[in-house]
Structure formats: C-alpha cells, structure tokens
Amino acid sequence: MAYIIGSILIVIALIITGLILRKRIYDVVDQYEAWKMDIIGRNINAELSRIKILNLSGETQDKFEAWKERWEHIVTKELTDIEEYLFDAEEMADRYRFSKAKKTLAEVEKILQSVEVAIEEILKEVDELLESEEKSRKEMEHVEPTLKELRKKLSQTRYQYGKAESYFEKKLDELTKQVASYYELVDDGNYFEARELVEQIRVSLDTVEVRLHEFPHLFRMCKQELPSQLDDLLTGVKEMKNEGYRVEHLAFEKEIRNYQQKLLHMVEKMENGDMRNAEVIIEEIEERMKEMYQLLEKEAIAKNYVDTKMPSYQQSLEEMTASFSNTKEEVEQLQKSYYFEDSDMEKYLTLEKSIAKLNSQMEAFVSEMEQKKVPHTKLRLEIEEGFVEIEKLEEKHEEFKKRIHNLRKDELEAKEKLTEMRNQLYYIQRKLKKSNVPGVPTFIWNLLETASEKNHRVVKALENQPLEMAEVQQALNDAKNAVSYCMEQTDLMLEQAYLTEQVIQYANRYRSQYPLLAEKLAEAERLFRNYEYELALETAAKAVEEVEPGALKRIEAYQEPIDN
Template sequence: MAYIIGIILIIIALIIAGLILRKRIYDEVDRLEAWKMDIMNRNIASEISRIKNLNLSGETQEKFESWRERWELIVTKELPDIEEYLFDSEAAADRYRFSKAKKMLRKTEEVLQSIEDEIEKMLAELNELMESEESSRKEIEQIQPTIKALRKQLSQNRYQYGNAEEYYDSEIDGMEKQLTQYNELVGSGNYSDARHLVEELKQDLDNLQTQMEDFPALYTACKNDLPQQLNELLNGLKGMKDDGYRVEHFGFEKEIHKYQHRLKDCVSALDQGEEELAKEMKNEIEERMAEMYQLLEKEAVARNYMENKIPVYREELETLENDFLITKEEVDELQKAYYFEDSDMEKYLVLDKAIGQLKKQLHMINDEMEQEMETSHSKLRSELENGFQQVEELQKQHDDFRKQIKNLRKDEVTAKEKLADMKDDLYQINRRLSKSNIPGVPGFIWTLMEDASNKNVRVLDVLDKQPLDITEVQKALSDAESSVNQVAEQTDMVLDQAYLTEQVIQYANRYRSQYPVLSAKLSESERLFRSYEYELALEQAAKAVEEVEPGALKRIEEYQAAN
C-alpha cells in the first residue's frame, strides 16, 4: 500500500513540476511576443523617411535604400519567422519537450536582440546624418557673411596690406571656391564629405581672420617702425661716440646693419603671407634693442659716475696714504724702543703694499679716462667701486693697527704700575708678619717672598731692555704676579693657623687638670707652636680637644670667624 502511495506522490510531483516548467515557457513566450510586437509597432519607416527632406542622391540615396530594405526585411521576413519560433516553442512545451523549447526561445531572443541592435545603429546613423546636415548648414550661414566681410575689409584697406593683398585675395577666392564645392556636395547628397569640407573651411577662415587682423601692425612694424627705430639707435650710437662715450666694444653697429637687412627679408615674407618668420624677427629685434638701450644707458651712467667719483676716490686714498705715513713715522720711532712681533710687522707691510697697489690702480684709471682707451666706463666703474671697498677695508685695518701700536706704550705703563703694586704688596705682607704676635715666620714663607722679589726684579730688567719686548714683559709680569699671590695666600694661611692654634690651646686649658693625656698633647702642641710648626701644632691641639669635647673645634672656628 505504501509503495503505491509513493508512486502516486511521485507522479503528482512530476505533473506539478511539468506544469511549472510549462508555465515558465509560456511566460517567456509571452515576453518575447510582446518584444516582437513592440518592434513591429515602432514607426521606423517614418523615421527613415525623414531623410527625404535631404537631397536623395549619391551617398544619401544609398543609405536611404539600405535602411529601407533592411527594415522591410525585418518586417516581412524576420519578425514572421520569430512568430513561427514562438509557436513551435509552445508546442514543444505542451509535449513536455522543455529542452527543445528553451533552445528555440534562446535563438528567438538572439534574433530579437540582433534586430534591436540593427535598428539602433540605423537610427544613430540617421540622426548623425541629419544633425551633420543641420550643423553644416548653420555654420555655412555664418561663414558666408564672414568671407564677404573679409573681402570688404581687404578692399577698403588695401594700403595696409601692401603686396600681400594678392595673397589674401587668393586665399579668399579659395574659400569661395570651397563654398561652391560645399553646395555641389550637398546637391549630390554627399553630406559627410560636405561636413568635412565645412570643418576644414572653418579652420582656414579662423586662421585667415587672425592673419588679416595681425598683418597691418606687423607689416607697419617691419616696414616702417623697426627700421626707423634701428636708424634712431644707430644715430644715437654715433652721437655717443662723438660725445666721448666708449661704445665701440659693444659691436652694436654691425648688429644693427644685420637686423636692417633681415627686416627686408621679413617684408618680402609678409608679401607672400608668411607671418610667423616676421613675428619671430619682430620680437627678437624689439628685445635686443631694449637690451642695447639698457647697456648704453648703463655706459652713460657709468661715465657720469666716473667723472664724479674719481675726485672723491682720490681724496679718500690720499687721506689713507697720509694717515699711513704718520703711522709709518710712529713705527720707525717705536721700533727703537719696542720689539715688534712678526705678525704685527706683516700687517704693517701688507697695508703698505695694498696702499701702493691702489695708487697704481688709480693712476691706470686716470690714464684710461684721459687717453680715451678702449676700456668701457662700465668696466672702469666696477674697478673704481672695488677700489672704494678696498680703501674702506684698509682704513679699518689701519685703525686696528694704530690701536695695536698705541697699546705698546700703554702696556708698558700698565706693567710698571702693576710692578709697583706688587712691590707694595710684598712690603705690606712683610709688615703684617712683623706686627703679628706669632713666635716666628716659617722658612718657606721667606723663601716664597725672596722668589717673588727676584721675579719683580726680573720684570724690571725686561722693562729696561731696548727695544722693549712687550710679550716678554707680560710673561715676566704674569710669573711675578703668581709668586706674589702665592706669598699672600701662604701668609694668610700661616697666620690663620697660628691664631686658631692659640684659641684651641686656650679653650682646652680648662680640661688640662682633669685629663693628663690632653695636657701632654697640649704641651706637644705648644712646643711645635714655638718651633713655627703651626700646621702640626694646630693638628695636635685640635685632636686633643676633640677627644674630650667633640665638635669643639668647629665652634672655635666659628667664633674666630665672627671676630
């Protein structure tokens, strides 16, 4: 029983699946049928008939016949064939031959898509042709009056175009021939060729308009203005030469003559309608003339500068030379009393040589200005400006050198004053030691004082030398100063140690009766004190009192410092 039910269910499932697949086939047939009817209902023939508004001949006739025949083939053959395919697909679906039905539907869709592509291509070509015709017609309507205007402009202003009038006449004639050719192409239905011709004609017309607008000014510049300007520049050069300006080295005359000949070639080129060469030459000449005027102006300014500044430069150089002569006399005198370092003498000799070279340079500049040599004023100005800078720099170096030699005497006076101060310092130290209540002065203090005294004598000996070597004086002075400072430091230390030792012993005496060991150490400290061994005496006394009363030494030191 279950087996039978299973079979029944399978059969029912197959029937349902078949119905679903057949329904899908029917739906696809309906879709393709609607697509086919949409194509049939389109007014393609009416669209194609729009071309009849044009001249049906030549290329246009060929396209019209091609599109019409193709549309008739679609309507009479291909679309009816599609109807048969759709009918066969439904029949196959009714017999549950779904694979065959799907294959036929795919083929039908491919045919319909091919028809759609062809229709789209036909309409695109049609629209392009119609738009091309309309666009060309409108542009021709604008081109015709423009050509007439150019003809009128040339006729009314022939004097502005000179011999180039024939060239422009010929160009305009050519454009009018192109208009005639355009009408012939349109009349024969060749609208594509007509379109290309219009685009070419429009470009040529734009170029011709630009040329005719630029030509009068360019022609006038090359034929009249620039030759006149070159003549004026040439006359100006001659005038400057007559006035003494040095302009030969520029070579402008030869260059101007070359430009004059080239301008004649430019005019000949313009007569043939060749403007590019003339434009380039015009710009080149204008730029070069501007450069020439700048150089000539620079030369004129340089000459004026030289005439005004040479006296100023001569005066500054003479002032420097006179100041240096005074310095030279001072150096000759000082060399008798002072020793000059090699570096100082080198600076002196460099100054002397540099001033001499500037004098030679000034003499050369004067000769070139007076004898009208070939050297340009611009170059001479550069040399003179450099000379001003050198004079300024040498003046600074001279001032520094003078300060340096003046310091020789100042250093000698300072050294003598310092030597007197150090002698007084030693006297005060000796007096301080004599007035102190210490038992005596340690021997090393007397040795240091003797050494300091000897070094002071050494300073005095160096100061008495002729010529005086300040460097040697300063070294001897530094050595003596170090020795005097050492005597002062050691003396202060000895006196401080002696006074502190007395204070410590006096403070520790309060414990002498109680601590025998302390008493013995204090006695040793007193012995050392009387033997001038103040450092050892302080060490012995401090150690003794610290053992009895820690911190006592610090309090004693603070008390001594406060008093």
C-alpha cells in the same frame, strides 16, 4: 493491478507534460507573432519619407533606394518566412516534436533580431543624413556672412596689408569657390561629402580670420615700428660713443643691423602670406632692445659715477698712503727700542702690501681711463671695490696704530707698577722695623729678597734694546706675585706674634694655679723669643684652652678692634 495503475499514471504524466510543453511552444509562437506584427506596424516608410525634403539625387538617392529596398525585403521576404516558420513550429508542437519546434523558433528569433538591427541601422543612417545636412546648412549660415565680412574688411583696410593683400584675396577666393562647391554637392544630393567640405571650409575660414586680424599689427611692427625703434637705438649708440661713453664692447651696432635685416626678410615673407615666427621675432627684438637700453643706461650711470667719485677715491688713497707712511716711520723708530711680535709684523707687512697693491691698481686705472677702451661699468666696479678695500685697510691701520702705541703705554705702566712694588717692599721693611717682635723669621727675609730680585729682573727687562714687552710682562707678573705673597706672609707673621703676646698675657692669671699651664707658657715664651711665632701661638692657645675653653676666641675678638 499495480503495474496497470503505474502504466496509466505514466501515460497521464506524459500526456500532461506534452500538453505543458506544447502550451509553451504556443506561447513563444504567439510572442514572436506579436513581435512580427509590431515590426510590420512600424511606419518605416514615413521615416524614410523624411529625406524627401532633401535633393533625391546622387548619394542621397542611392541611399534612399537602398533603404527602401531593404525594408521591402524585410516585409515581403523575411517577415513572410517568419510566418511559415511559426506555422511549422505549431504543427511540430501538435505532433509532440518539441525539439524541432524549438530549433525552428530559435531561427525565428534570429531573423527577428537581424530585422531589428537592420531597421535600427536604416533609421540611424537616415538621422545621420538629416543631421549632417542640418549642421552643414547652419554652419554655412555662419560661413557666408563671415566670408563676406572678411572681404569687406580687407577691401576697406587694404593699406594695412601691403603686398599681402593679394595673398588674402586669393585665400578668400578659394573659400568662395569651396562654398560654391558645397552647394553643388548639396544639389547633387551628396550631403556627407558636403559635410566634409564644410568642415574644411570652417577650419580654413577660422585660420584666415585670425590671420587677417593679427596681420596688420604684426606687419606694422615688422615694417615700421621696430625698424624705427632700431634706428633710434642705433643713433643713440653712436651719440653716446661721440660723447665719450664706452659702449664699443657691447657690439650693439652689428647686432642692430642684423635685426634690421631679419625684419626686412620677415616683411618679405609676410607679404607672401607667411606669418610664421613673426610674433617670436618681434618678442625677441623687443626684449633685446629693452636689455640694450638697460645696458646703455647702466653705462651712462657708471660714467657719471666714475667722473664724480674718481677724485675722492684718489684723495682717499693718497690720504691712506700718507697716513701709513707716517706709521712706517714710527715703526722704524720703535723697532730700535721695542721688539715687535711676529703677528704684529705680519699685520704691518700685510698693510704695506695691500696699500702698495691699491696704488698699483690706481696707476692701471688711470691708464685705462686714458686709453678709453675699458667700459665705465668695469671702472665703476673697480672704484667701488677700491672704496671697500680702503675702508677695511683704514680699520686695520687704526688697530695697528693702537697696537704700536700700546707698546709705549705698556712700558710706562710697567715702570709705574715697578715703582709701586718697590714702595710696597719698603713699606714691609718699615713695618718690620717698627714692630715690637723679638725678631723676624728667616723665611720672611728670604721672601723679601726674592721679591727684590724679581723686581730687579723687571728692571733688566725694561733695559733691553729692543724692548720685548712679552718678556717685561712675564717678569712683571712674577714680581707682582712675589711681592703680594711677601706682604701676605709678613702680615700673617705679625698677627701671629701679636696674638701670641695677648694669649700669654691673658694666661698669666692662671700661671700660679696650674703648674702644667705655667710649663707650657714657658715653652711658648721660648718659641716666641726664637721667632717661631706660629708654634708659640699654637702652644699658648692650647694651654689656655685647657684651663678656660673658648678663651682664644674672646682674645681674638678683643684684638680685632685694636687692629682696625
């Protein structure tokens, strides 16, 4: 029983599945049927009839017939086949031959898509043809007035074009013929070919229009203005040469004639309609003429500078030479009495060589002026450099003069210092004699003797011929240090001796009370009498400090106002 029920359910399921699949086939058939009817319902003939406004001949007629034939084939053949395919698909679905039905429907879809592409291509080509015709017609509406205007302009201003008038007339005639060819193509229905010709006409017309506009100016520049300017420049160069300006080295005359020939050749080319490089040549010549005028102006300014500054330059050099000559004589005299350092002699010889070089350059400069070959710009540069060099040499000369003058000044200052140190030694000796000390320690006399010897060395150094100031300065510094040290030690010795006396006198009040103190004071007095003042002071001070701490400071405080 279960097998029977199962079988029944399977059959029912198969029936239901079959019905569903058949329903799907029917739905697709209905969909494709609607697609087919939509295509049939499109007014393709009306779209094709749009080109009837054009001349149906030639290329246009061929295309129209091809489009019409293609559309008729779609309607009568391909869409009719689709109807049969759809009927077959329904029969196959009824018979549950779903696989074959699907293949049939796939073929229908392929045909429908192909038809859509074909229709799209037809409509696109129709649009392209109409757009091409419209664009060509509108561009021709601009071309013909422009062509007419250019011919009018050429006729009214033909004097500005010279022989090139025939070239432009020929170009305009060629364009006129191309316009006529355009209308012939249109009359023959060859709109795409006409479109290509319009493009060519427009490009050629733009080129001719630009050239017609630019030609008069370029032609006038090459034929009249630049040749005239070059003639003026050439005349100016010749006049400057006659007036003494040195411009031969610039070689402008040859260059100007080359430019004149280049312009003649350019004019000849332009009269034949060849405008290439005209702007480049004009710009090149204008820029070069500007440079030429600048160089000529520079030469004129340089000549004026040379004529104006040459006398003052010669005078400055002569004054510098004369001044150095005086210095040279002074150096020769001073060398007999003074020793010159190598660095000083090097500066002196460098000055001498530099001034001699400037004088040699001046001789060459005068020769160049007389020969009249060297440009004034170069001469000006030489004068300017000469002025700078003279200024530097004057500064160095002044420094050197101060240096040699300082030699005598240093000698006088050294002698003054020597006298001062001798007075200081004399003062020390007087101070020692007037002091109440028992005697002068030997080291003080030794210091005095050393200082005197060093002073004597200064005298010897000053007596040398030639005088070497470096040696004098060294001896002077040694003597100065010796005298200063002698003065310091003498003052210190006298201060110690005087303070020792004060300490002993102060400590005497305790001598009877403190036997040990009395013994130390006696030792201090013995040292004092033997001129050993430092040890005497140390012994006495130590003794009194043991009895009365702080006594030495009070004694020193009492001594300072007395000394001052």
